[in-house]
Amino acid sequence: MGERPDNYRYTQSHEWVAPAEDGTARIGITDHAQSSLGDLVFVELPEVGTSFNAGEQVAVVESVKAASDIYAPVAGEIASVNETLEDAPEQVNEDPFGEGWLFELKLESEEATESLLDAAAYKEVADADD
Amino acid sequence: MAFIPHTEADIRHMLGAVGVENIDDLFDEIDPRLRGVDLSSVPTHADERAITREMHERAARDADGLCFVGAGAYEHHVPAAVWELTTRGEFYSAYTPYQPEASQGTLQVTYEYQTMICGLTGMDVSNASLYDGASALAEAVLMAVRGNRKSRANRILMPASVHPFYRQVATNICANQGIQFETIGFEAASGRADQSALDQWTGEDVTAVVVPQPNFFGVLEDADALTDWAHNNGAFAIGVVNPVALALVSPPGDWGSGDGVDIAVGEGQPLGAPLSGGGPYFGILCCRTKHARQMPGRVVGKTVDAEGETGYVLTLQPREQHIRRSKATSNICTNQGLLVTAATIHMSLLGPDGLQNVAAHSAANTRKLVDKLTTLRGVERVFEAPFFHECALRLPVDSKTALDELASRGIFGGYAIDAHYDALSNVIIVCATETKTNADLEAYATTLADVLDNGKPARRRVSAA
Numbered sequence: 001m002g003e004r005p006d007n008y009r010y011t012q013s014h015e016w017v018a019p020a021e022d023g024t025a026r027i028g029i030t031d032h033a034q035s036s037l038g039d040l041v042f043v044e045l046p047e048v049g050t051s052f053n054a055g056e057q058v059a060v061v062e063s064v065k066a067a068s069d070i071y072a073p074v075a076g077e078i079a080s081v082n083e084t085l086e087d088a089p090e091q092v093n094e095d096p097f098g099e100g101w102l103f104e105l106k107l108e109s110e111e112a113t114e115s116l117l118d119a120a121a122y123k124e125v126a127d128a129d130d
Numbered sequence: 131m132a133f134i135p136h137t138e139a140d141i142r143h144m145l146g147a148v149g150v151e152n153i154d155d156l157f158d159e160i161d162p163r164l165r166g167v168d169l170s171s172v173p174t175h176a177d178e179r180a181i182t183r184e185m186h187e188r189a190a191r192d193a194d195g196l197c198f199v200g201a202g203a204y205e206h207h208v209p210a211a212v213w214e215l216t217t218r219g220e221f222y223s224a225y226t227p228y229q230p231e232a233s234q235g236t237l238q239v240t241y242e243y244q245t246m247i248c249g250l251t252g253m254d255v256s257n258a259s260l261y262d263g264a265s266a267l268a269e270a271v272l273m274a275v276r277g278n279r280k281s282r283a284n285r286i287l288m289p290a291s292v293h294p295f296y297r298q299v300a301t302n303i304c305a306n307q308g309i310q311f312e313t314i315g316f317e318a319a320s321g322r323a324d325q326s327a328l329d330q331w332t333g334e335d336v337t338a339v340v341v342p343q344p345n346f347f348g349v350l351e352d353a354d355a356l357t358d359w360a361h362n363n364g365a366f367a368i369g370v371v372n373p374v375a376l377a378l379v380s381p382p383g384d385w386g387s388g389d390g391v392d393i394a395v396g397e398g399q400p401l402g403a404p405l406s407g408g409g410p411y412f413g414i415l416c417c418r419t420k421h422a423r424q425m426p427g428r429v430v431g432k433t434v435d436a437e438g439e440t441g442y443v444l445t446l447q448p449r450e451q452h453i454r455r456s457k458a459t460s461n462i463c464t465n466q467g468l469l470v471t472a473a474t475i476h477m478s479l480l481g482p483d484g485l486q487n488v489a490a491h492s493a494a495n496t497r498k499l500v501d502k503l504t505t506l507r508g509v510e511r512v513f514e515a516p517f518f519h520e521c522a523l524r525l526p527v528d529s530k531t532a533l534d535e536l537a538s539r540g541i542f543g544g545y546a547i548d549a550h551y552d553a554l555s556n557v558i559i560v561c562a563t564e565t566k567t568n569a570d571l572e573a574y575a576t577t578l579a580d581v582l583d584n585g586k587p588a589r590r591r592v593s594a595a
Contacts, residue, residue, distance in 0.1 A: 042423060042448070044423070047279060062423070062448055062453070065452070065453070066452075066453055066455070067448055067453050067454045067455075067457075069457075
């Protein structure tokens with residue numbers, strides 16, 4: 001279900017990663033994740049400049065029924081965060097792969113994202129949930 | 131289902147089903163050192179009649195006598211209506227609400243309580259409720275550690291003038307979570323937190339500063355200066371307050387030159403709960419809106435339903451088990467919910483003027499008592515700073531002996547604080563609330579004069595243990 005851009009990479013924990021050419025990657029949660037969580041009411045974003053290892057907790061998305069940790073899919077330093085979510089967390093529900101992005105990482109290595117799931121592999125992960 | 135959940139035969143049957151000989155075998159993967167809790171100080175069981183008798187005997191010991199003990203628990207007049215209403219079946223049997231919209235009456239009480247506490251403290255958001263003031267302080271420390279993202283040190287500056295039991299509880303709950311407490315001493319003359327001890331931490335990574343008002347000695351701290359120090363050093367300020375005192379002294383939401391403290395906590399007992407030998411009490415905890423998501427507990431909101439009728443609903447509960455799962459920090463308890471109901475009814479009956487009256491009379495009575503007691507030879511005030519309704523006095527004799535002697539003559543004369551502070555030998559704190567008459571104050575002064583004159587404690591009271 002839902003769209004899954006082919007040029008993005010994915011994690012088992014439902015984050016998507018869109019690498020850019022300047023060595024950064026934009027990160028958000030998938031359409032499957034946002035629809036499972038329901039209406040988001042709050043997004044807690046990290047501070048720009050903080051570094052994270054892959055798998056470390058970076059952010060929190062909170063819906064009316066659960067608060068869920070968002071993990072760093074790959075290691076890197078926070079380059080920017082989507083501040084519009086502070087006032088409009090519903091953007092994540094409305095446009096999870098676009099306007100609802102969460103933060104951008106300056107990647108420690110450009111190859112890091114290659115080990116993540118591709119769209120087809122993630123489809124199997126998401127389908128297994130349903 | 132039978133009242134007794136399982137008989138010996140049931141237990142044998144169940145153990146047989148899982149293939150073990152006895153209960154201990156079930157837990158054999160747990161290190162025996164962790165299992166061995168020594169309960170030898172707990173007496174063996176007694177029958178109902180023996181327990182009832184014991185309780186009556188103990189209650190009788192509390193019943194007569196004039197109480198001048200404060201130290202965190204205060205005897206105030208509780209109008210009869212408070213517990214008459216609180217113990218109505220509708221409140222008494224209601225489980226603390228988790229379903230967002232269920233139990234409208236209970237939710238409305240919580241809503242009213244939260245509104246009143248925010249009004250009293252000058253804070254934005256209040257929960258309802260924690261176990262007691264001490265555990266509320268521990269929760270506030272954990273909130274500060276989660277919420278102050280500029281700080282990495284997990285370092286809390288804790289004045290020694292904070293109630294010793296609060297410090298102990300906060301340390302017990304937090305210390306094993308990598309949080310360090312640094313003690314800030316107090317000025318010998320004033321009894322206030324020592325500003326120069328605080329200044330030693332200037333420029334260091336400090337997560338939060340605890341600001342007691344009034345402090346354990348009853349002394350009014352310079353809460354503005356402590357709050358400003360915290361904020362100027364990138365730390366949170368956590369206020370520890372007495373809710374009754376807030377009717378007279380400036381509320382934590384106004385402290386300092388900025389927006390007041392970040393988190394305020396306190397013991398709710400003075401708002402309608404009887405002393406009851408130490409509990410149950412309840413903790414007050416409130417904060418600024420920006421920290422609401424770090425707050426344990428739930429916030430009730432008011433809305434309208436599809437037909438335009440007023441409805442109450444749980445609006446924010448981000449630290450509760452069903453929202454935050456393994457990272458929940460909830461310490462909410464149904465029993466404390468009932469005490470919140472009592473506090474809400476108590477505050478409604480008193481109103482702001484009534485509460486102010488209680489506070490003013492308590493402060494005035496304590497002043498009168500202190501004036502009387504300090505005319506006795508050798509009895510002197512320990513600290514010069516202004517106090518609210520409690521005051522530290524040094525006695526010319528052993529404080530415990532004097533208090534025991536007073537108790538044997540029907541006067542619970544105060545709390546000996548020597549055990550907590552090396553520098554304060556033979557110091558007691560005394561408290562007189564609005565419940566004391568001039569004759570009561572006179573009775574205390576006369577009896578203490580007699581105890582001091584006669585010196586020797588004729589009938590040393592035997593300890594209850």
